[in-house]
Amino acid sequence: MVDDQRGISLSLLLTGNEILSGNTIDTNSVFLAKALAEAGLEICRKVVVGDDLEMIVKGLQALSQESDVVIVNGGLGSTVDDLTAQAAAEAAGLKLQLHPDAMRHLENRIGQPNWSGYPSYLGQIHKQAKVPVSALLLDNPVGLALGFSITIGRAICYFTPGVPRELEAMFTESILPDILRRFRPAEPIDSARYNITGIGESQIQNMILQRLPAEIWQDIQLGFKAGQSTVEVKLKPIRTGSNPHLREIETMMNDLFREYLIDIDSTLFQAVANRLQERALKLATAESCTGGLLAANIAEIPGVSAVFEAGLVTYSNESKSRLLGIPSAAIERHGAVSREAAVLMVQGVLNVTGADCAVGITGIAGPDGGTATKPVGTVYIGWGDRSTIDCRCLLIRRDRRQFQQLTTAAAADLLRRYLYGYATDQRYYFDELSRS
Amino acid sequence: MVDDQRGISLSLLLTGNEILSGNTIDTNSVFLAKALAEAGLEICRKVVVGDDLEMIVKGLQALSQESDVVIVNGGLGSTVDDLTAQAAAEAAGLKLQLHPDAMRHLENRIGQPNWSGYPSYLGQIHKQAKVPVSALLLDNPVGLALGFSITIGRAICYFTPGVPRELEAMFTESILPDILRRFRPAEPIDSARYNITGIGESQIQNMILQRLPAEIWQDIQLGFKAGQSTVEVKLKPIRTGSNPHLREIETMMNDLFREYLIDIDSTLFQAVANRLQERALKLATAESCTGGLLAANIAEIPGVSAVFEAGLVTYSNESKSRLLGIPSAAIERHGAVSREAAVLMVQGVLNVTGADCAVGITGIAGPDGGTATKPVGTVYIGWGDRSTIDCRCLLIRRDRRQFQQLTTAAAADLLRRYLYGYATDQRYYFDELSRS
Numbered sequence: 004m005v006d007d008q009r010g011i012s013l014s015l016l017l018t019g020n021e022i023l024s025g026n027t028i029d030t031n032s033v034f035l036a037k038a039l040a041e042a043g044l045e046i047c048r049k050v051v052v053g054d055d056l057e058m059i060v061k062g063l064q065a066l067s068q069e070s071d072v073v074i075v076n077g078g079l080g081s082t083v084d085d086l087t088a089q090a091a092a093e094a095a096g097l098k099l100q101l102h103p104d105a106m107r108h109l110e111n112r113i114g115q116p117n118w119s120g121y122p123s124y125l126g127q128i129h130k131q132a133k134v135p136v137s138a139l140l141l142d143n144p145v146g147l148a149l150g151f152s153i154t155i156g157r158a159i160c161y162f163t164p165g166v167p168r169e170l171e172a173m174f175t176e177s178i179l180p181d182i183l184r185r186f187r188p189a190e191p192i193d194s195a196r197y198n199i200t201g202i203g204e205s206q207i208q209n210m211i212l213q214r215l216p217a218e219i220w221q222d223i224q225l226g227f228k229a230g231q232s233t234v235e236v237k238l239k240p241i242r243t244g245s246n247p248h249l250r251e252i253e254t255m256m257n258d259l260f261r262e263y264l265i266d267i268d269s270t271l272f273q274a275v276a277n278r279l280q281e282r283a284l285k286l287a288t289a290e291s292c293t294g295g296l297l298a299a300n301i302a303e304i305p306g307v308s309a310v311f312e313a314g315l316v317t318y319s320n321e322s323k324s325r326l327l328g329i330p331s332a333a334i335e336r337h338g339a340v341s342r343e344a345a346v347l348m349v350q351g352v353l354n355v356t357g358a359d360c361a362v363g364i365t366g367i368a369g370p371d372g373g374t375a376t377k378p379v380g381t382v383y384i385g386w387g388d389r390s391t392i393d394c395r396c397l398l399i400r401r402d403r404r405q406f407q408q409l410t411t412a413a414a415a416d417l418l419r420r421y422l423y424g425y426a427t428d429q430r431y432y433f434d435e436l437s438r439s
Numbered sequence: 440m441v442d443d444q445r446g447i448s449l450s451l452l453l454t455g456n457e458i459l460s461g462n463t464i465d466t467n468s469v470f471l472a473k474a475l476a477e478a479g480l481e482i483c484r485k486v487v488v489g490d491d492l493e494m495i496v497k498g499l500q501a502l503s504q505e506s507d508v509v510i511v512n513g514g515l516g517s518t519v520d521d522l523t524a525q526a527a528a529e530a531a532g533l534k535l536q537l538h539p540d541a542m543r544h545l546e547n548r549i550g551q552p553n554w555s556g557y558p559s560y561l562g563q564i565h566k567q568a569k570v571p572v573s574a575l576l577l578d579n580p581v582g583l584a585l586g587f588s589i590t591i592g593r594a595i596c597y598f599t600p601g602v603p604r605e606l607e608a609m610f611t612e613s614i615l616p617d618i619l620r621r622f623r624p625a626e627p628i629d630s631a632r633y634n635i636t637g638i639g640e641s642q643i644q645n646m647i648l649q650r651l652p653a654e655i656w657q658d659i660q661l662g663f664k665a666g667q668s669t670v671e672v673k674l675k676p677i678r679t680g681s682n683p684h685l686r687e688i689e690t691m692m693n694d695l696f697r698e699y700l701i702d703i704d705s706t707l708f709q710a711v712a713n714r715l716q717e718r719a720l721k722l723a724t725a726e727s728c729t730g731g732l733l734a735a736n737i738a739e740i741p742g743v744s745a746v747f748e749a750g751l752v753t754y755s756n757e758s759k760s761r762l763l764g765i766p767s768a769a770i771e772r773h774g775a776v777s778r779e780a781a782v783l784m785v786q787g788v789l790n791v792t793g794a795d796c797a798v799g800i801t802g803i804a805g806p807d808g809g810t811a812t813k814p815v816g817t818v819y820i821g822w823g824d825r826s827t828i829d830c831r832c833l834l835i836r837r838d839r840r841q842f843q844q845l846t847t848a849a850a851a852d853l854l855r856r857y858l859y860g861y862a863t864d865q866r867y868y869f870d871e872l873s874r875s
Contacts, residue, residue, distance in 0.1 A: 020663065021666065023472070023482055023485055046489075047489070048486065048498065049488075051485040053481075069497070080640070082641050083644065084663055204518055205517050205518050225519055227520055228456040228457045295732070295752060296735040298754075299731040299732040299734075302728075302729070302754065308755065311754050312757070312758055313755060314750075314751070315752070315762070316724070316734045316750030318743075319721075321748070325793065326751070326791060326792065355761065369741070407735075
């Protein structure tokens with residue numbers, strides 16, 4: 004496969020035991036994929052290896068045979084398992100040497116007050132000034148490790164540090180301009196992209212296939228990319244060039260998915276925050292089983308203080324009474340996981356915060372706490388304002404973490420639909436009650 | 440590199456545009472790495488390709504030449520970009536055929552009440568019953584897509600569905616037992632593993648290198664694996680077999696890192712919850728700039744209701760007064776981001792929740808809101824109980840999301856240290872105030 008816009012084959016090689024084990028969120032891949040996409044470039048493949056010299060060398064040799072560009076990330080630090088520079092030299096058949104400019108960069112950095120914690124390991128840090136003979140240095144304006152580029156096989160290979168802000172500065176300032184200089188831009192293509200929330204991929208495909216005439220698929224290719232609470236649907240011309248069905252597709256997609264569409268490249272939580280801003284409303288949240296995850300997802304958005312008043316995580320039953328003023332008799336009568344409790348949580352949090360609208364979530368995240376009538380995965384989500392409060396019951400039978408994530412997404416989507424005046428009784432693909 | 444315990448080379452091949460772009464947390468890798476490690480197996484390399492037939496075929500061919508076992512994940516669904524079965528057939532030089540047992544499995548599944556949403560796309564689902572000729576089926580007890588195994592090159596290749604709980608059931612019940620049957624276990628080795636929180640890798644390495652005599656490194660290899668708020672340090676014998684320095688290493692590690700060590704395979708948040716449980720204390724949280732992320736991380740732990748009373752996300756200044764009873768005059772005098780505010784948040788949340796101990800967090804997450812004396816990244820973390828409240832100021836200059844994650848980790852660690860009676864004035868590698 005070659006990239007469809009510029010016709011170049013671009014690969015990533017990531018190093019590090021923590022990325023291989025998947026314990027860390029791979030934010031560097033997210034950044035690179037996005038920054039490259041904005042320049043019309045796509046990643047063709049990604050290889051991850053641990054901190055093992057032989058594996059890095061082999062990965063480099065394989066990728067440099069089938070790629071035009073290889074971006075290598077990680078392993079440029081000063082510890083014994085930082086092996087990338089050595090691997091680069093071996094893969095290219097070159098020697099490592101101390102680069103005088105890199106030495107100067109390190110000494111300048113270490114001399115600055117902020118780096119005063121470092122002097123005792125000066126010896127190891129000098130390791131970071133060793134690069135393969137003939138390598139071109141890439142400046143690191145924000146950290147110690149310098150990057151470098153060399154040609155291996157048919158590929159130009161860029162070696163970058165694993166610290167996200169160091170990678171980001173180096174990529175933006177040095178690497179991307181260099182890639183764009185080397186490879187001439189091709190014709191732009193008209194891809195139609197849509198961001199859909201609340202429906203699963205297979206149902207989206209089914210709806211589209213049933214609607215568009217069969218001949219269209221000779222010109223158009225359908226693709227999906229699942230995000231955290233959205234699916235990106237892409238309809239792109241199979242042959243590079245313009246999209247003959249663009250208008251038809253647009254009409255169909257808006258028609259089929261109107262209430263499910265959110266801004267492209269936006270998250271569900273951003274869509275909620277944007278709509279609150281448009282309507283000049285302040286939100287409050289009352290969460291039990293999700294433990295603050297809805298509040299945390301909303302608070303991740305920059306500038307959200309204009310629309311987010313406060314959140315209460317009333318985890319114990321006592322805190323539901325103390326903090327939200329829910330009578331303990333009501334909890335005893337209906338149970339803490341009930342329609343009544345969810346509605347009272349919304350009322351309570353509106354009262355104590357003075358916000359304009361609110362969401363209340365109470366459910367059984369598991370693994371324990373389920374009953375015959377309310378099994379693990381049962382959750383009540385309430386939402387509304389001082390005049391009306393609505394509530395839905397969902398059954399989300401997943402592990403604790405997935406339950407919390409999907410419940411948070413459902414609550415945000417119900418809030419979004421309420422804020423737009425859309426129906427709030429639609430099916431969620433992860434809800435087993437709305438299926439039957 | 441071959442696996443050091445069983446001497447087999449094991450690779451992962453993941454398919455899917457969403458994994459390639461890094462937008463999704465790759466929970467399947469996390470699961471596989473952990474489940475394999477428990478059986479004494481390590482992943483040697485991981486390759487990720489998009490939903491592209493040619494790329495999947497090439498990936499399979501390359502990995503099957505250099506691996507004994509390849510686990511392929513994703514692309515067994517019913518949509519047009521599910522291409523893995525076809526790629527398997529092409530890579531193995533076999534034809535695809537409809538497998539009668541797979542058909543029966545699908546029809547049984549679809550006939551059950553829970554799958555009643557599916558009948559309209561029965562035609563597409565039959566695609567999921569096509570596997571390469573000679574493939575052995577792998578049962579999927581919880582979903583539609585069946586897995587299968589075939590031999591390509593020198594490798595046995597297992598093809599598994601992308602839905603986490605389907606992969607987990609199939610791997611545990613069919614694949615792992617098959618791998619263990621095929622490959623005889625080798626001698627166990629004595630690796631010493633430690634989980635350290637609050638110190639960066641390079642500093643840990645420096646401390647260890649300065650302490651252990653140089654000759655030890657002829658026998659022992661040092662490795663690091665960074666988690667979300669911990670670094671796992673592994674000291675393992677270079678030659679398979681027992682570890683001659685195990686006792687010496689143990690003494691040294693406990694001596695150097697005592698207050699920084701947490702249980703192996705445990706997260707920082709679990710360590711806090713465990714200690715609360717041991718001391719029979721209930722916790723409450725008051726968060727501003729972290730927006731509920733500390734509460735959500737704690738609430739992710741099963742059974743945490745025994746120790747987590749409630750959390751307040753007092754995002755606006757008004758909510759700090761309304762919900763926590765902080766006099767607005769105090770906020771005006773000292774500012775909402777101040778030592779005084781953090782201490783008053785702890786006091787306030789202890790009062791309103793009745794919890795035994797609490798944490799209060801107020802800071803400037805950015806990108807806006809910084810001043811000359813309190814730049815973006817400034818945060819005050821308070822903690823304590825009804826008799827004593829302490830507070831620290833940190834400066835964490837990262838993007839908004841990283842700021843929130845690191846602040847949450849620092850707050851959890853200060854709480855942990857308070858609960859153990861350890862010093863709370865130690866340096867954090869991400870804090871620019873404690874460096875100078």
